[in-house]
Amino acid sequence: MDHIEQTFQVNYSFPVHFTEHLFRAGNELFGDFLLARRGDTVKKLLFLVDSEVALHHPLLDGQIREYVSGIEGYALAGILQLPGGEGCKNDRRYFYEIVDAVNELGIDRHSYVVAIGGGALLDLAGYASAVSHRGIRHIRIPTTVLSQNDSGVGVKNGINYAGKKNFLGTFAPPAAVFNDAFFLTTLSDRDWRSGIAEAVKVALIKDAAFFGWLEANAPLLAQRDPDAMEYLVQRCAALHLAHIAGGDPFEMGSSRPLDFGHWSAHKLEQLTGFELKHGEAVAMGIALDSCYSFVSGRLPEEALQRILGLLLQVGFEITHPGLVVDNAESPLLLGLQEFREHLGGTLTIMLLRAIGSGEEVHHLDVALLQEASHYLFHYQPIHSPQ
Amino acid sequence: MDHIEQTFQVNYSFPVHFTEHLFRAGNELFGDFLLARRGDTVKKLLFLVDSEVALHHPLLDGQIREYVSGIEGYALAGILQLPGGEGCKNDRRYFYEIVDAVNELGIDRHSYVVAIGGGALLDLAGYASAVSHRGIRHIRIPTTVLSQNDSGVGVKNGINYAGKKNFLGTFAPPAAVFNDAFFLTTLSDRDWRSGIAEAVKVALIKDAAFFGWLEANAPLLAQRDPDAMEYLVQRCAALHLAHIAGGDPFEMGSSRPLDFGHWSAHKLEQLTGFELKHGEAVAMGIALDSCYSFVSGRLPEEALQRILGLLLQVGFEITHPGLVVDNAESPLLLGLQEFREHLGGTLTIMLLRAIGSGEEVHHLDVALLQEASHYLFHYQPIHSPQ
Known part of the structure; x- marks a missing residue:
C-alpha cells in the first residue's frame, strides 16, 4: 500500500421558514421544530439578541422566556444581548463573549444557539457557534431585509480581521432559519x-x-x-x-x-x-x-x-x-x-x-x-x- | 410558500500517502500532487514546521526550499517555525501568529498551508487554516506515530480554551496527508x-x-x-x-x-x-x-x-x-x-x-x-x- 484515497459525502439539510410573530403564543412553528428534535436529555437554548432589535422590541425578551418555557425537552440557558452592525464583527471581544457563554452555560453540540438580529450579528453568532465544540447547532432568526433574503439563509459566517471583511469564518449551514416579517416593520x-x-x-x-x-x-x-x-x-x-x-x-x-x-x-x-x-x-x-x-x-x-x-x-x-x-x-x-x-x-x-x-x-x-x-x-x- | 427545505451534499476526497524522505530529490510524490493541481496563476505554499522537528532535522528547511523551487506553478511564501506539543494549543497567540502570516503573505483559498509536525501542531495549523478566508487548503505531514496513524489522517482540528481540550475547532478534511516514516526515527x-x-x-x-x-x-x-x-x-x-x-x-x-x-x-x-x-x-x-x-x-x-x-x-x-x-x-x-x-x-x-x-x-x-x-x-x- 502506498496510499489510501479517503472519500466521503456529508449531507446537509435545513428548513427556511417564513412567518410573522414567531414567539407569539399560538405560533407553533419554532416549538414544533424543536419538539421534532427532542432527545433523551434536556437540550439547552442560548439566545443571542441584537441590541438594536431588543430596543425596538422590548417585549421580545419576555415573549422568548414564556415561549421556551412551554417547549418540553428544552431549557433556556440564557439570553445574551450583543451590539448589532458591523461593529460586532470588528471587535474580537464579542466573539469571545459568545464562546465564554457557551463554556460557562454548558451549551453542547446538541444544544442550540439561537441568534436574532441583522446580518452582522448572525455572521458573528454563526462563527462562534461553528467553532465552539467544533460546531454547535445554530438557528438563525434574521431581522433585516438583507439577512432575511440573502446572508441569513446562506451557509457562511465570519468576523472581520486586520481590516478585512470576513477574514475569519467558516462554511456552516444553520440548523434552521426563521424569517419573521414583523421584525422588518421596525427597521429604519x-x-x-x-x-x-x-x-x-x-x-x-x-x-x-x-x-x-x-x-x-x-x-x-x-x-x-x-x-x-x-x-x-x-x-x-x-x-x-x-x-x-x-x-x-x-x-x-x-x-x-x-x-x-x-x-x-x-x-x-x-x-x-x-x-x-x-x-x-x-x-x-x-x-x-x-x-x-x-x-x-x-x-x-x-x-x-x-x-x-x-x-x-x-x-x-x-x-x-x-x-x-x-x-x-x-x-x-x-x-x-x-x-x-x-x-x-x-x-x-x-x-x-x-x-x-x-x-x-x-x-x-x-x-x-x-x-x-x-x-x-x-x-x-x-x-x-x- | 411557508418554507423552503434547503438540501445539498458536499463531497470530500483526499489521499493519505505513505513514503520516506518526502523532500529528498527524487521523491516526486509531493511535487506530483501539486503539479496535478496547478492553476493559471502561481499558488503559494506556507510551511508551518514544529520546532521540535526542525531541531532534529536541521537539513529540512534547506530541503524544502530546494524541493519547492523545482515545482512549477508554485512559490514558497515562507517557512514558519512554531513550538510543538500541547503548549501550542494552549496559547492563543500561536493561532494568531498563523492567521497573521496568512494575511501578510497573501495566502489565499487556493494556496496551501503545509504543516509538518506532531498532532498538536497539526491541530493548531488545521484550525487556523480552516477559519482563515473560510478555509485555506491544508496539507498535513504528521511526524509522530500518533499523528501518522490517528489524528493526522482524520478530519478534526482545534485548540484548547478555558482549560478544555479542543474547545475551539472545526471539522475540515485536509487536502492531502503525507506520512513520512523517516520522521519517526528521531522521535523520543x-x-x-x-x-x-x-x-x-x-x-x-x-x-x-x-x-x-x-x-x-x-x-x-x-x-x-x-x-x-x-x-x-x-x-x-x-x-x-x-x-x-x-x-x-x-x-x-x-x-x-x-x-x-x-x-x-x-x-x-x-x-x-x-x-x-x-x-x-x-x-x-x-x-x-x-x-x-x-x-x-x-x-x-x-x-x-x-x-x-x-x-x-x-x-x-x-x-x-x-x-x-x-x-x-x-x-x-x-x-x-x-x-x-x-x-x-x-x-x-x-x-x-x-x-x-x-x-x-x-x-x-x-x-x-x-x-x-x-x-x-x-x-x-x-x-x-x-
Missing part, C-alpha cells in the same frame, strides 16, 4: 432599503422576470409596502438558496456569481469606515459593475439605464467619492486584489450581458473602470424617478 | 510509544486480528523496529479512515467509538498539566475502560489480562494517581461531564464485550469505576513482560 428606512440591493443583484444575474417585478414594484417598495416586501424576500431567498444547492456551496472553486457587485462594495465599506451599510455599498457596486459591463461593450445602454433607474427609484445612491477610480493607484482597486485573495485562484468577476444574464471575466481594465466610475459620478437620469 | 522513546496506544484502541474496538498482530509484535515495537511500525501505522490509519468514511465524519450524532478510552484520558492530560502525553493518557484510559468492562461483567478477565499485558509489554504505564476514583467527587469524573458536553446529547461511552468488539453505554457507575480504578492501581501482572 436605510435598513429597509439596504437589503433590496441583494434582490436587485440576484435578479440581474439570474432572473429577468424578477427584475421586471422589482421595476414594477419599486414605488411600493420605496413606500414600505409589506406585501411587496414579503414577495421580494421570499423570491430573493429562494434564488439564493437554489444557487447554493445547485453550485459549489462551500466555494471550493473560484467562481462566486452571487458576489456580483461585491468586490468594490466590500472595499467601499472599509474605506468609509463602515458608514455605508452593506446594501448601500452593494447598490453602488452593482451600479459600477453594470456600468463597466456597458462601457466594455457587453451590456446595452438601455439595460444599464433600467438598472440605474431601478436603484435610484428604490432610493439608493449609485455613486460615492470613494467609488471613483482616477488611476491605477486609486484605493478602490485594492478591493480587486483582496477579493481575489479571499476567493483564491484566478480573479473571477461577474459582469452582465443582459438583465438576468451574467458573464464571468478574469480581468478588469483600469481605464474602463475609470470611465465607468466617472460615468456614474456624473450620471443624470434620463427619466427622473417617478 | 516516549513519542514513539505514545502513538501505539491509538493502534491498541482501534484494534480493540474494530479488529481482533490486528490486536493479535500487536501482541505478536509487541517486543519488536518496543525495540523500535521500523518495519513493524510501518505496518502498525498503515493498518491503524486504514482502520481510522474507514471508520470516518463509513460513519458520521463530522460527528453530528452522539456516538464516537474512536474515542474509546478517551473520556478519562482527556481529563487526565489536563489534571497533570499536560505532563502526560496524549498517547500515554490514552493507554491509561484504555486500561480503565477495559477494566470497567470487566468489573461490569461485559469482558472476560482473560481478555482484560491480554489488554493490560499488551500495554505493559509495549512499555506503557496503566495507572496514575489522577486516574483513581475514590468517590463521586473525584476530579477524574468531571471528565465524563466534559466529554458529554463536547459531543453533546446523551453521554455515550464505548466499552468492550470482547477484543475487537465494542458496546456503547450511556452511563458509568461510580462504584464500578472506583473498583476498576483500584484494580488497576494495585495490578500485578500474572505473566511478567517478556
